[in-house]
Amino acid sequence: MKTTDNGSGDVRLSGISKTYGSFTAVHPLDLTVPQGSFFALLGASGCGKTTTLRMIAGLEEPSAGTVHLGDQDVTALPPYKRPVNTVFQSYALFPHLDIFENVAFGLRRRGIKSVKKQVEDMLELVQLGEQARKKPHQLSGGQQQRVAVARALINHPKVLLLDEPLGALDLKLRRQMQLELKRIQTEVGITFVHVTHDQEEAMTMADTVAVMNAGRVEQLGSPADLYENPQTTFVANFLGTSNLIEAEVDTKSGDDIVLKAGGGKLVLPEARCSAPTTAGGKVLVGVRPEKISLVHADAAGEIPENRNRITGRIAHSSFIGVSTQYVIDSQVCPEFEVYAQNIERDARLVPGADVVLHWSPAHTFGLDAAQDIDAGIQEEAAV
Amino acid sequence: MPFVNWFRRNLVVIAGLLTLGYLLLPNVVVTVFSFNKPKGRFNYQWQQFSTEAWKDPCGVAGMCGSLSLSLQIAFWATLGATVLGTMIAFALVRYRFRARGAVNSLIFLPMAMPEVVMAASLLTLFLNLGAQLGFWTVLIAHIMFCLSFVVTAVKARVMSMDPRLEQAAQDLYAGPAQTFLRVTLPIAAPGIAAGALLAFALSFDDFIITNFNAGSTVTFPMFVWGSAQRGTPVQINVIGTAMFLVAVLFVLTSMVISNRRNRQKA
Numbered sequence: 001m002k003t004t005d006n007g008s009g010d011v012r013l014s015g016i017s018k019t020y021g022s023f024t025a026v027h028p029l030d031l032t033v034p035q036g037s038f039f040a041l042l043g044a045s046g047c048g049k050t051t052t053l054r055m056i057a058g059l060e061e062p063s064a065g066t067v068h069l070g071d072q073d074v075t076a077l078p079p080y081k082r083p084v085n086t087v088f089q090s091y092a093l094f095p096h097l098d099i100f101e102n103v104a105f106g107l108r109r110r111g112i113k114s115v116k117k118q119v120e121d122m123l124e125l126v127q128l129g130e131q132a133r134k135k136p137h138q139l140s141g142g143q144q145q146r147v148a149v150a151r152a153l154i155n156h157p158k159v160l161l162l163d164e165p166l167g168a169l170d171l172k173l174r175r176q177m178q179l180e181l182k183r184i185q186t187e188v189g190i191t192f193v194h195v196t197h198d199q200e201e202a203m204t205m206a207d208t209v210a211v212m213n214a215g216r217v218e219q220l221g222s223p224a225d226l227y228e229n230p231q232t233t234f235v236a237n238f239l240g241t242s243n244l245i246e247a248e249v250d251t252k253s254g255d256d257i258v259l260k261a262g263g264g265k266l267v268l269p270e271a272r273c274s275a276p277t278t279a280g281g282k283v284l285v286g287v288r289p290e291k292i293s294l295v296h297a298d299a300a301g302e303i304p305e306n307r308n309r310i311t312g313r314i315a316h317s318s319f320i321g322v323s324t325q326y327v328i329d330s331q332v333c334p335e336f337e338v339y340a341q342n343i344e345r346d347a348r349l350v351p352g353a354d355v356v357l358h359w360s361p362a363h364t365f366g367l368d369a370a371q372d373i374d375a376g377i378q379e380e381a382a383v
Numbered sequence: 384m385p386f387v388n389w390f391r392r393n394l395v396v397i398a399g400l401l402t403l404g405y406l407l408l409p410n411v412v413v414t415v416f417s418f419n420k421p422k423g424r425f426n427y428q429w430q431q432f433s434t435e436a437w438k439d440p441c442g443v444a445g446m447c448g449s450l451s452l453s454l455q456i457a458f459w460a461t462l463g464a465t466v467l468g469t470m471i472a473f474a475l476v477r478y479r480f481r482a483r484g485a486v487n488s489l490i491f492l493p494m495a496m497p498e499v500v501m502a503a504s505l506l507t508l509f510l511n512l513g514a515q516l517g518f519w520t521v522l523i524a525h526i527m528f529c530l531s532f533v534v535t536a537v538k539a540r541v542m543s544m545d546p547r548l549e550q551a552a553q554d555l556y557a558g559p560a561q562t563f564l565r566v567t568l569p570i571a572a573p574g575i576a577a578g579a580l581l582a583f584a585l586s587f588d589d590f591i592i593t594n595f596n597a598g599s600t601v602t603f604p605m606f607v608w609g610s611a612q613r614g615t616p617v618q619i620n621v622i623g624t625a626m627f628l629v630a631v632l633f634v635l636t637s638m639v640i641s642n643r644r645n646r647q648k649a
Contacts, residue, residue, distance in 0.1 A: 059550050079553040080562075086554045092547040096569045105565075106555035151555070 009035035009070050009158045009191055011056060016065030018051050025051045027215045028065060033159070033193055033208075035070075038185050040194045040206035044238070044376075048215040049195045050089075053161050056193065058082045069158050080109075085152035086161040090168055091144050093136035099123070099147055100132040106155040122154045125184070142173045149181070153188060160185075162194040166201065178204050199239045203227070211235050213376070227288075231274040233367055236286050237376035243292075244373050245285045245310075245333045249277050256361065259285060262332035266308045266364065273366030282369035289337040291363040294326060296346060297354035307358040312336060314351050324349075328357060410627050417620035424614025436617035440625075443616040446606055450622060453587055453603035456518070460525035460586040465579045467526070468533025469571070475534070476541045494531045501528065502595035509596060516598025524596050525586040532585060533578035540574025 011033040018026040026048040033039045041049040054060035056067055058079035066075045074082050085106065093102050103122055104115045112118075123129045126146035136144055145165060152160055165181070166174045182205050185192045196202050202209045203223035210220045211234070219226060219235045230236035233244065247259035247266060257277055259266045266285055275283050287308075295303060303309060312330030324345070328336040338357060340349075349355065390397070416426055420433035441447035474480075475487055493501065505527075509520050548570065552562040568575075590604040597605065607619055 057554060059554070078558075079550070080556045080558050084554075086551070088547050088551055090545075090547070092545060092551040094548060094551070094566060094570075105552070105557075109556040109561060109565075155555070 010068070011159055011191065011193065012068040013052070013056070014066050014068070016052070016055060016062045016067060018048070018055060018060060019063045024215055026055075029217060031210065031217065031220075033191060035191055036189050037207045038182070038192045038194065038205055040196060040202035040209045041212055042196055042199060042202040042209050042238075043212035044197055047212045049197075049212045050163055052212070053086075053163055053193060053195045056159065057084055057086050057161050059086075083158045084161060085155050085157040085159075086163060087145075087148045087152050087165045089164045091136075091148040091165075093144055093147055093151070095136055098133050098135055099128065099139070102136065102147055103151045103154055105151060110155075118154060122150045125153075125187075126150045141169050142177060145169065145177060146180075149184065153184070153190070157190065159191045159193060162192060164195055164197070166196075166198075174201070181205060203239070211238060213238075229272065229274075229365060230286070230367070232375070233284065233371045233373055234376035236365075236367065237374065241289055241337055242286045243289060243333060243336050244367070246369060246373070247283050247285045247332075249279050249281045249283055251279065252277070257283075257366070259283060261285065262310075262330075264310065264332075267306075267361040268364045268366045269361060272362075272364065275366055275368035277366070284367040284369045284371070284373060286365045286367060287359055287363055289325070289339040290323075292338045292357050292359045294328075294338050294340055294349060295356050295358070296348040297356055298348075300356045303356060303358050306361070308361055308364060309356055309358040310336070311354070311356050314349060314353050314355055317349070317351055328355065330357070410624075413620050413627070414624045417617060417624045419617055419620075421617065426615045426617050426620065436621045440618050440621050443610070443618045445601065446603075446610075446616070446618055446622070449601045449603045449606040452518070452600065456522055456525060456602065457583050457587040459522055460529055461579050461583045463522070463526040464529035464533050464582045464586075465575060468530050468578055468582075469537050469575055471530070472534045472537035472541055472574075476538055490531055490534050492531075493528045494535075498528075498591045502592040505592065506595045516596055517600045520596045520598070521593050521600065521602065524592050525589065528589070528592060529582035529585055532581045533575075536578035536581060537571060537574045540571050540577075544570055 011031075013029055013031040015028045015030060016026065017024070017028045029052065031052075041052060043049045051060055055062045058074070058077060058081075062075065066073055068074065069083060074084075094105065097105070100119055100123070104119045107115045107118060120129065120132070123132055126149060128143060128146055128150070131139060131143060136147065139147065145168075148165065162181075166177050169177060178201060181192075181194075194202070194206060203226075206223065208220065209223055209226055211218045211226065213234045219231045221229075226235060227239055230239065230242065233242075236242035236244065245261050245266070247261035250258045250260045250265070252258070252270070255270050257268045257270050257273060259268060268283070268285060270277070273283065277283060297311065310330050310332055312328040314326055315329045315335070316327040318325050319342075321342070323339045323341050326338045326340065326349070328338060330336050336357065416429070417436060418432050418434060419426055419429055420431050420435060421428065422430055436442070471486075471490065475483065475490075502524075505520075505524050506516075509516060514520055544567075548566055549562050552566040553559075557565060588604055590608060593602050594605055594608075601609070603622070610616060610619070
């Protein structure tokens, strides 16, 4: 299967699903990955992201739906006939072959005779030229990971699939490999589909992230879009941290919705609310911890007008260098998190102090109150 | 107390050497007595050094014929048991089928069953089928009891094999046949080789089952047993020593090859 350049290299999944007996791993799913993009499937373990990836590779047969690569329907093709290559979790390098032969494997199976030049170039690209005659077990984790990438990329696939490729590496090496993979992707211009449970990894590397939960795509968008405008409580909690407050719709004024929470009022731009808003209805109001400013109750008069505000008392504070993280006890929300940059520290802000929190209404988002307010929290803690 | 200290430090080595000596002593005796020139028909007492038996290993009537027969049976039994056993091992590890559990435990029965019971029941079976006892009945019996050992050896290897390796091969354009030849088989090879060696050794020196089912055919172990009643020719020790040397040579060669390969890689 040589790479052919007919049509585009989009990956199109239409109504694809996978069931095992009575368990549905992936609910019917429509997804288009544009050619040349770095696409991440993000979710906790068991959310169906790896199954989705394996259906693109052909290693898993979908229960329903089709997979298209460009104009070609590959649903019925076995993996060895698809112009797609995979970097497996824990790499799956062939232990009985040396690095050179591992990388040459795909070329040889396609009947290409003179592989030496190509393999050497590819090993140069991943900086492993010296290691060509070693066996996989003689390399470090990071080197093995690069061999796995080289072994897949040498075939010039239309799409490169990466199944948690950095999961086995320690944090520092993982950071380094994230940048490395991003560099390689930019250099070769091949579509990358990357499966990960690490939200930071997905946001660092991908152009587009699809957040998956329980076999469904919860939300799809650019990292910044997902972070700033989460549409569900799962996305709000799984990507970073969100403070969610239950509130009641009071009135609408222009483009804003005015909400009642506890004793106070909060303003939410209507455009940033993904839930239906009828007067008297419930809405979850969200705000990210780093968007909030914290002032001592005695200084509440200095807060500008038109800010959303909440009063509370500092329960904990932890100093972590660039910022200080506070947990605030408040009437409207029991554990309100605030991250304050350590620019000018107010000595009065210690546990037990009464404080006022305030933030710009533009940083507020609204979610449907019918959801589980804690969705996505556990999963992240488990990572 | 220098001796006590020395003894303590080298305790493991001493224990190892003693165990090795215990294991090798019978082989030493066999080798030494292959150079004996006994008085009378029994080679049980040392008389004088001689290389007569080594110069004429086939000097005893019927012995080399029985040796060649045993080698042939061992070869074919190894081949048959290895091919069948490897397939069974793969089936048991890779596929979920009905009666898999039953097959899994039944396959070990021949190992656990007293050999003499199996020998007698096989004879009954062959007689009832009206089979002519000889080369073929012995071969069938040998394949049967070697199978369990091959299955055990190969299964352990296949179980520890990452199924993702085969998926990776498929992902890299290898069809089912190529995947098996290029990835599955080479990785399972050490297990298969271990099973095959075990099968060869078991088949070559089997006496009980062979004796029951051989009819008038005489294998090497049967020849040794038979001649031990009337006298033991020195040539038996010669063959025994030769077999031992071949085995040692085999192990040494494979060690040298793997050492050299490792040194090249490093």
